[in-house]
Amino acid sequence: MKDHSFDFKKIDPVIHSRIRLAIMALLLEYEEVEFNFIKEQLKTTDGNLSVHLRKLEEVEYIKIDKRFIDRKPHTFCSLTQKGRDAFENYIKNLENFIKK
């Protein structure tokens, strides 16, 4: 019998959402990025992006910082260590499906 590597419940649903997966991958590549940059890269809306960033922040996969630059507020996002670990784990579990 099998080793249950087809157990899809191991795949982290917080990361698996297509848009959140894109956010996580973007943050992994760029370390710290501005809200508007993510929005452009992902071709999405303010409202939609905010919802998904909040969801990632709630589980502490990302950190959201608001800072002023030239007196204008800017929102910066970055991965936490917990987020990095979760992403690594996510990829490992996903590869179990794909590598077959």
Place this chain on the structure above:
Amino acid sequence: MKDHSFDFKKIDPVIHSRIRLAIMALLLEYEEVEFNFIKEQLKTTDGNLSVHLRKLEEVEYIKIDKRFIDRKPHTFCSLTQKGRDAFENYIKNLENFIKK
């Protein structure tokens, strides 16, 4: 600027659902499998599995055959060529995210 490889809309949502991804991967490995075998492997219910198999059948990614064995009806599932191509494409797009 970027090559828009963070465009998550390229990821096929029909395959990306965790359970359907598991079904597709299982079919890729075993060629033709019985409904009950999928159900066991994925630890899911008849109703839930049926819904997702139907969705994959609707887009012609899988073929569902009902055959009688020892006078009992059995349901067999297999990937179509279209399903194989879609899965390959899905993995390629996903790797664009992950390989960074």
